[in-house]
Amino acid sequence: MSSRSKIITFQGHQNFRNRLVLATLSGKTIKIEKIRSDDLNPGLKDYEISLLRLIENVTNGSVIEISYTGTTVVYRPGLIIGGDFVHQCPDGVACGYFIEPMLCLAPFSKNKFSILFKGLTASKEHVGVDFIKWGLLPVMEKFGVREVELHTLKRGSPPLGGGEVHLIVNSLIPQPVTIHVLDYQKISAIRGVAYCTRVSPSVANRLVDSARSVLKATGCEVNITTDVCRGEIAGKSPGFGLTLFTESKKIPFRYVVEDIGTGGETPENVGERVALNLLEQIDTSGCLGRNQLELAFLYMVIGKEDIGRLLINKAQFDEQLVLFLRDIKAVFGTQFYFKQSDEFQNSMYATVKGTGFTNASKKIA
Amino acid sequence: LNNIHMKKTWDINKLLYMDNIDPIDALSRWRKEEDELVSPSYNEDGGAGNRKIRDGEDSDSDEEENFFVKKDTFKNPNQSDKVTTGNNTPANILHEKWLVDKSALSRLKTRFFVSAKQRV
Numbered sequence: 001m002s003s004r005s006k007i008i009t010f011q012g013h014q015n016f017r018n019r020l021v022l023a024t025l026s027g028k029t030i031k032i033e034k035i036r037s038d039d040l041n042p043g044l045k046d047y048e049i050s051l052l053r054l055i056e057n058v059t060n061g062s063v064i065e066i067s068y069t070g071t072t073v074v075y076r077p078g079l080i081i082g083g084d085f086v087h088q089c090p091d092g093v094a095c096g097y098f099i100e101p102m103l104c105l106a107p108f109s110k111n112k113f114s115i116l117f118k119g120l121t122a123s124k125e126h127v128g129v130d131f132i133k134w135g136l137l138p139v140m141e142k143f144g145v146r147e148v149e150l151h152t153l154k155r156g157s158p159p160l161g162g163g164e165v166h167l168i169v170n171s172l173i174p175q176p177v178t179i180h181v182l183d184y185q186k187i188s189a190i191r192g193v194a195y196c197t198r199v200s201p202s203v204a205n206r207l208v209d210s211a212r213s214v215l216k217a218t219g220c221e222v223n224i225t226t227d228v229c230r231g232e233i234a235g236k237s238p239g240f241g242l243t244l245f246t247e248s249k250k251i252p253f254r255y256v257v258e259d260i261g262t263g264g265e266t267p268e269n270v271g272e273r274v275a276l277n278l279l280e281q282i283d284t285s286g287c288l289g290r291n292q293l294e295l296a297f298l299y300m301v302i303g304k305e306d307i308g309r310l311l312i313n314k315a316q317f318d319e320q321l322v323l324f325l326r327d328i329k330a331v332f333g334t335q336f337y338f339k340q341s342d343e344f345q346n347s348m349y350a351t352v353k354g355t356g357f358t359n360a361s362k363k364i365a
Numbered sequence: 366l367n368n369i370h371m372k373k374t375w376d377i378n379k380l381l382y383m384d385n386i387d388p389i390d391a392l393s394r395w396r397k398e399e400d401e402l403v404s405p406s407y408n409e410d411g412g413a414g415n416r417k418i419r420d421g422e423d424s425d426s427d428e429e430e431n432f433f434v435k436k437d438t439f440k441n442p443n444q445s446d447k448v449t450t451g452n453n454t455p456a457n458i459l460h461e462k463w464l465v466d467k468s469a470l471s472r473l474k475t476r477f478f479v480s481a482k483q484r485v
Binding site: 184186187188189214217218219220221273276277279280282283314317318319322323325326329335336337338348 | 377378381382384388389391392395396459460462463464469470472473474476477478479
């Protein structure tokens with residue numbers, strides 16, 4: 001069989017990050033074509049190029065070929081080596097866009113990851129730093145990746161940013177553990193962080209008050225802290241935002257919702273909206289929120305050759321998730337099986353057999 | 366001939382992985398069927414094993430045929446890949462659900478531990 005026939009081909013720019021991650025973990029060459037081919041500005045965007053550069057930095061031996069028009073990319077992955085880097089995120093794209101793929105790759109690296117991301121720490125389009133800290137790191141912990149830290153050194157609000165986030169992944173594991181989460185956990189508390197940069201400190205308190213007024217009806221303990229950034233740690237632009245998350249006693253999984261204020265919005269509006277969104281997410285989620293599912297599914301796929309099970313909600317199926325499942329099948333050749341739950345309404349068990357992935361870079365003790 | 370009156374049911378596990386069907390179409394088809402198949406007594410009977418198929422459901426056979434014929438991989442492979450951060454539902458819709466409709470909130474209350482302070 002020629003090497004050309006082994007290339008897995010995708011079309012379009014959707015799921016771009018996940019495709020690169022899947023290719024890197026599997027070691028298979030992928031070709032992504034027709035990237036915005038019918039757009040007025042065809043080809044890769046600057047933030048996608050930036051992600052490719054970052055992946056090139058954290059791997060050894062990767063080859064990335066981009067066509068003249070930028071509408072086709074061929075990616076031959078190398079070994080994940082990690083290391084110590086500074087990554088300047090392009091304007092308008094939050095650090096979360098780059099941190100999420102790193103969380104998928106870092107535990108399977110040769111060396112520890114220590115990357116300083118500079119740019120926006122929150123945006124409307126991409127996940128913010130607080131979401132990753134409270135939403136994704138606990139998911140990794142459940143899969144056996146424990147020593148992961150995310151420090152917000154400076155907050156950077158849109159449009160100018162100026163934030164700094166330090167990602168440290170010290171936990172290097174051969175493969176994730178298999179999980180079985182088949183039950184909803186009772187929520188013991190709702191916690192959160194209200195922050196503001198370069199605006200009056202009272203804005204953070206107004207966010208907290210409005211969110212608390214909505215969440216009071218749940219009868220649950222609500223504890224929201226404020227983070228008022230001043231001077232150098234406040235970035236370049238004024239802004240404010242709120243992140244709310246739930247806590248359960250048995251399982252570290254949390255439902256996380258976040259939002260930032262835009263021009264003309266009052267802190268009361270934002271606080272109320274985020275609180276209502278949290279209630280909505282609790283109602284329409286399985287044991288994990290929608291944004292955490294992809295990381296969990298990926299870890300389940302590359303886990304041991306054992307069946308992992310996860311309770312999800314039917315409302316969580318969307319186009320992105322279907323594309324991701326298809327991409328997993330294309331790269332790893334394994335597919336999820338969804339079974340209706342007899343116990344819970346609108347819920348399904350997502351089951352998959354791990355591919356038995358082994359971290360090729362890890363030294364044998 | 367008896368098979369003519371049998372409703373084709375979509376298996377989500379097959380539907381999700383059918384590459385010749387757009388993901389949005391696949392999900393809408395599945396969701397529509399779920400709504401049709403689940404009987405009003407779904408909650409009372411408890412569990413998904415008590416689904417009932419309604420009568421006269423072979424009327425949309427043409428639509429199903431077209432659905433099978435469709436060969437386009439995706440309607441638009443370059444649609445926005447915006448990542449949702451849980452803030453997409455407008456506040457006015459949520460207000461109606463969570464603040465006006467008290468039953469929605471009372472249903473959700475079973476998911477929370479009520480703190481001692483609130484109990485008093």
